[in-house]
Amino acid sequence: MNYKMIGRVNALILAVEAAFMFPALLICLWDRDFPTALAFWHSILLTLAASGILALFSRKARRGFYAREGLVCVGISWIIMSLLGCLPFYLSGQIPHYIDALFEIVSGFTTTGASVVADVEVLTRGVLYWRSFSHWLGGMGVLVFLLAIIPLSGRNDGFTMHLLRAESPGPNVGKLVPRMRQTAMILYLIYILLTILTVLFLLAGKMPLFDAVCTAFGTAGTGGFGIKSDSMAGYSPYLQNVCTVFMLLFGVNFSCYFLLLLRRFRSVWQDEELRIYLAFFVGSTALITWNLRGFYETIGETVRHAAFQVSSIMTTTGFATVDFDAWPSFSKAILLCLMIVGACAGSTGGGMKCIRVLLLLKIMRRNIQQVLHPQKIQVIRVNGQVMSEKILGNTNAYLAAYVVIVISSFLIVSLDGFSITTNLSAVLACFNNIGPGLELVGPAGNFGSFSILSKLVLILNMLAGRLEIFPMLVLLSRSTWKHQ
Amino acid sequence: MKILIAGDGKVGATLTRQLSAEGYDITLIDSDQEVLERSMEQYDVMTVYGNCASMDVLKTADVGEAQLLIAVTSADEVNLLSCLTAHALNPRIHTIARIRNPEYTGQAYSMREAFALSLSINPDRQAAVEIERLIKYPGFLKRSSFAKGRVEIVELRVTEKSALCGLALSSFYKVLSCKVLVCAVLRDGRAIAPDGNFVLQPADKIFVTASADSLTTLLKNLNIITHKAKRVMLAGGGRVSYYLAQDLSRAGYSVQLIEQSEERCRQLASLLPDTCIVHGDASDQTLLDSEGLSDCDVFVSLTGLDELNMILSLCAQSSGVPHVITKIGRFTTSKILDSLPLGSVVSPRELSCSTIVRYVRAMQNKEGAALTIHSIAEGQAEAIEFLVDRNTRHCGEPLKVLNVRKNVLVCCIIRGIQTIIPDGDSFLKERDTVIIVATNEIVIRQLNDIFEE
Numbered sequence: 001m002n003y004k005m006i007g008r009v010n011a012l013i014l015a016v017e018a019a020f021m022f023p024a025l026l027i028c029l030w031d032r033d034f035p036t037a038l039a040f041w042h043s044i045l046l047t048l049a050a051s052g053i054l055a056l057f058s059r060k061a062r063r064g065f066y067a068r069e070g071l072v073c074v075g076i077s078w079i080i081m082s083l084l085g086c087l088p089f090y091l092s093g094q095i096p097h098y099i100d101a102l103f104e105i106v107s108g109f110t111t112t113g114a115s116v117v118a119d120v121e122v123l124t125r126g127v128l129y130w131r132s133f134s135h136w137l138g139g140m141g142v143l144v145f146l147l148a149i150i151p152l153s154g155r156n157d158g159f160t161m162h163l164l165r166a167e168s169p170g171p172n173v174g175k176l177v178p179r180m181r182q183t184a185m186i187l188y189l190i191y192i193l194l195t196i197l198t199v200l201f202l203l204a205g206k207m208p209l210f211d212a213v214c215t216a217f218g219t220a221g222t223g224g225f226g227i228k229s230d231s232m233a234g235y236s237p238y239l240q241n242v243c244t245v246f247m248l249l250f251g252v253n254f255s256c257y258f259l260l261l262l263r264r265f266r267s268v269w270q271d272e273e274l275r276i277y278l279a280f281f282v283g284s285t286a287l288i289t290w291n292l293r294g295f296y297e298t299i300g301e302t303v304r305h306a307a308f309q310v311s312s313i314m315t316t317t318g319f320a321t322v323d324f325d326a327w328p329s330f331s332k333a334i335l336l337c338l339m340i341v342g343a344c345a346g347s348t349g350g351g352m353k354c355i356r357v358l359l360l361l362k363i364m365r366r367n368i369q370q371v372l373h374p375q376k377i378q379v380i381r382v383n384g385q386v387m388s389e390k391i392l393g394n395t396n397a398y399l400a401a402y403v404v405i406v407i408s409s410f411l412i413v414s415l416d417g418f419s420i421t422t423n424l425s426a427v428l429a430c431f432n433n434i435g436p437g438l439e440l441v442g443p444a445g446n447f448g449s450f451s452i453l454s455k456l457v458l459i460l461n462m463l464a465g466r467l468e469i470f471p472m473l474v475l476l477s478r479s480t481w482k483h484q
Numbered sequence: 485m486k487i488l489i490a491g492d493g494k495v496g497a498t499l500t501r502q503l504s505a506e507g508y509d510i511t512l513i514d515s516d517q518e519v520l521e522r523s524m525e526q527y528d529v530m531t532v533y534g535n536c537a538s539m540d541v542l543k544t545a546d547v548g549e550a551q552l553l554i555a556v557t558s559a560d561e562v563n564l565l566s567c568l569t570a571h572a573l574n575p576r577i578h579t580i581a582r583i584r585n586p587e588y589t590g591q592a593y594s595m596r597e598a599f600a601l602s603l604s605i606n607p608d609r610q611a612a613v614e615i616e617r618l619i620k621y622p623g624f625l626k627r628s629s630f631a632k633g634r635v636e637i638v639e640l641r642v643t644e645k646s647a648l649c650g651l652a653l654s655s656f657y658k659v660l661s662c663k664v665l666v667c668a669v670l671r672d673g674r675a676i677a678p679d680g681n682f683v684l685q686p687a688d689k690i691f692v693t694a695s696a697d698s699l700t701t702l703l704k705n706l707n708i709i710t711h712k713a714k715r716v717m718l719a720g721g722g723r724v725s726y727y728l729a730q731d732l733s734r735a736g737y738s739v740q741l742i743e744q745s746e747e748r749c750r751q752l753a754s755l756l757p758d759t760c761i762v763h764g765d766a767s768d769q770t771l772l773d774s775e776g777l778s779d780c781d782v783f784v785s786l787t788g789l790d791e792l793n794m795i796l797s798l799c800a801q802s803s804g805v806p807h808v809i810t811k812i813g814r815f816t817t818s819k820i821l822d823s824l825p826l827g828s829v830v831s832p833r834e835l836s837c838s839t840i841v842r843y844v845r846a847m848q849n850k851e852g853a854a855l856t857i858h859s860i861a862e863g864q865a866e867a868i869e870f871l872v873d874r875n876t877r878h879c880g881e882p883l884k885v886l887n888v889r890k891n892v893l894v895c896c897i898i899r900g901i902q903t904i905i906p907d908g909d910s911f912l913k914e915r916d917t918v919i920i921v922a923t924n925e926i927v928i929r930q931l932n933d934i935f936e937e
Contacts, residue, residue: 067525161525178486178509178530388517 005065006073007058012150013077013142014051017085018044020137021130024088028126036126039092047084070162072480074143075471078463081142082106085134094127099452106459108134110466111348113224113318113435114458116448121229125210128227132214135223138466139348140191141167148184166471170345171356171391171398176258190257195220198246205239219246222349224318224435231320231443237304240321244311248281251315251343272383273344273355280354284310284338288331314338316350318435325442332438339428350433350465352402358382359395401469406431409461413454426450431461485509485848486550490536490566491557492519494814495582495607498837499554500527503844511545537565539573547573552847554840555581560588564599571600578602578847580840586723603843607832612727614835615809618828619713619732619782628858630869631898631917635695637667637860637867642688647706654680662701663905664694667895667921668865675864675923677891691860693895693919695903713781713807714738719766719796720787721748724811724832726755728784733758740775742766767792769799777803784809797826846871855917865923870931872916877932884908887936891923894934
């Protein structure tokens with residue numbers, strides 16, 4: 001294993017992280033909030049020091065970077081980034097326990113949005129900014145950012161492909177253009193443009209600038225940290241609708257936007273994943289609206305709340321305009337199912353991804369056919385392209401790993417003695433990077449009451465969910481560390 | 485510049501490595517997903533899965549934005565169809581196709597407009613030409629060719645007995661009576677760009693530029709060609725052998741060809757009336773001996789198996805054949821190859837790749853980039869081929885009044901069909917091709933870099 005190369009990439013990641021802490025520091029200074037500013041200052045220094053040590057250690061990195069290094073590198077980088085990224089919370093004393101602070105930042109980077117803080121309004125603006133910004137950074141991924149700004153090694157190495165594959169969600173990650181650096185730049189440009197658009201739309205609804213920026217970060221990364229205790233409930237219907245639309249937009253595969261830029265509208269319109277994604281959204285909204293009839297005063301209000309919650313849960317954002325824990329069981333069940341489905345591959349959202357659900361449905365249909373006609377040879381197509389058996393096998397393995405992780409986490413978390421709904425929805429909400437679950441961890445609650453063990457399990461769940469399981473499993477596998 | 489490479493085989497992969505390193509955006513097309521996967525992990529390129537001759541696949545690969553299509557799949561017909569289709573989708577695109585079947589080679593050239601071909605490449609033919617040149621002028625340590633093979637830089641060693649020893653470069657023409665230019669001298673491991681007063685010493689390695697014709701004269705006058713090679717033995721009856729036997733027989737050599745398959749032997753016998761075709765296994769030592777291996781002047785191993793070629797060459801070398809040539813198809817030039825006494829090594833793949841790369845560089849030449857770069861003098865100097873264009877300064881001024889940088893030498897000018905070994909009165913003209921030799925400490929990126937200021 002090429003430890004030095006991994007070290008070098010991680011050193012760069014920490015340097016980027018330290019640079020991104022600066023705006024939060026400036027906000028603290030602007031607010032004359034010197035204790036928090038000092039916490040940020042120390043965090044920056046510590047992060048830079050860690051980066052420097054790693055850089056020293058990895059001075060003479062040899063070449064040779066393969067799938068194994070890529071997975072390990074991505075897994076480790078997210079852990080190190082979180083271990084240092086939570087320092088501002090911890091050092092400022094606003095989240096007094098280190099594990100709680102870690103939970104909060106992992107929840108931020110993985111765009112989960114699950115919080116241990118009972119009342120977010122007591123947090124200072126610098127901390128609130130860093131919390132929301134972590135969504136934005138984690139949404140598209142720091143490594144992809146790194147690929148966009150730094151030519152990682154020479155000009156002609158394909159190894160960056162392993163990094164993109166490990167960090168970007170989806171069963172079949174590819175490049176948009178021949179050069180990795182340009183691919184990463186295009187992704188980030190689309191991301192930044194859409195984020196700016198969100199801010200502008202929010203500002204048009206008379207949201208204060210700070211609120212608009214933080215909300216936009218939470219929406220763009222499909223994270224869901226609010227800066228108000230009641231999440232989005234206190235904002236005007238216009239602002240809530242803007243959020244509904246943009247959450248939905250950020251849950252779409254970004255290569256669709258690239259195709260739009262290339263004016264290939266037909267291929268976007270015919271994209272099967274996009275269609276099933278929108279179908280899920282429209283269908284769920286309609287069913288919940290029907291189920292909630294009489295719950296709110298007007299039909300318009302019902303549709304607005306239903307659409308917001310569906311969009312928020314499905315894209316794994318986790319904002320809320322109402323306490324949906326009070327909704328009837330059928331609506332809650334739909335939301336629970338949507339948690340598992342998740343957004344599209346190649347978006348900032350989490351969950352199992354629509355494309356995998358689509359593939360699994362198609363695999364199931366094929367297996368039924370095969371039972372009836374054992375000799376039949378059948379390929380599975382998505383968007384007219386034949387999916388290789390390797391991708392199908394990976395999808396099955398993903399489902400298996402998914403179920404195993406959910407069950408084992410659920411068992412461990414249940415040790416705390418809360419209700420089954422709380423425990424299961426907490427695991428699903430963390431593992432799928434959503435945020436709020438049901439009952440105790442519902443939109444009105446938080447994760448603060450779990451034990452340290454449960455919090456650690458949930459932290460691992462969030463990381464595994466964001467990185468699509470395998471980079472984390474690889475870290476835990478013995479054969480990864482064995483010398484060959 | 486965007487380039488599509490269709491066919492991720494041996495040549496495709498080599499081209500990908502080289503062109504991607506030179507900063508071109510490469511999209512690879514192949515019908516084998518696994519090969520594509522491997523290439524994508526190795527190089528910073530995009531891949532498209534499918535048949536490169538199909539319109540949909542070419543559209544997916546964004547043929548409309550590409551400036552060049554290089555079709556190097558194993559099937560000639562697919563290559564041609566791919567170029568045709570690409571041209572129909574994007575009339576501005578340049579196309580290069582590899583055509584290996586001898587039956588198509590002629591028509592690929594004469595019908596190049598109908599096929600929409602900018603360039604057709606025949607690696608076997610190129611290898612044969614290269615081997616023929618090696619046979620014609622033995623005695624070089626190394627050689628590099630420029631301007632499509634019309635100018636060569638050869639490396640010679642000055643020995644004490646040689647006429648070169650103690651010779652000042654200004655009197656070169658008087659003594660040797662042919663127009664050549666010594667463009668670099670390697671003395672004690674250091675490269676020197678010599679002037680007229682430079683005197684050669686024993687153990688110098690000199691690098692001589694000459695047109696292909698003067699080279700023969702030079703070698704004759706230096707008594708390097710002691711006796712002309714007459715008997716050539718070829719092991720293996722593939723396409724390269726066919727081309728080579730044809731050319732050599734025409735040039736008056738006596739050629740023996742050993743081939744394993746009887747059917748192919750009959751075919752070759754009908755195609756090559758002047759060649760002695762022997763049916764047998766070339767790896768059989770007794771067969772080689774009975775066919776007179778030790779009397780051969782040149783032995784060329786051209787079977788389809790690299791390993792066999794190496795063994796055969798080693799075997800010929802040990803039987804005392806003076807000149808051995810080995811064809812290597814798969815292995816790229818490696819250190820192990822250099823350490824074996826295989827004689828001259830010829831790789832059809834490398835040859836066609838360098839031709840294609842040269843074409844790509846020429847396409848890009850709007851900014852005056854180099855067409856061909858060869859490193860000479862143990863890597864301490866570079867010989868670079870440029871095209872003189874509108875932006876070149878000092879056109880039409882004689883070289884003696886120009887302020888050319890130290891350790892840079894203009895060593896050849898090709899004007900139309902004329903090859904000029906320049907002296908002080910020579911000048912540059914637009915559309916000339918020039919060859920510059922510069923020692924390593926000087927960075928020459930474009931032609932104008934050779935002038936002092």
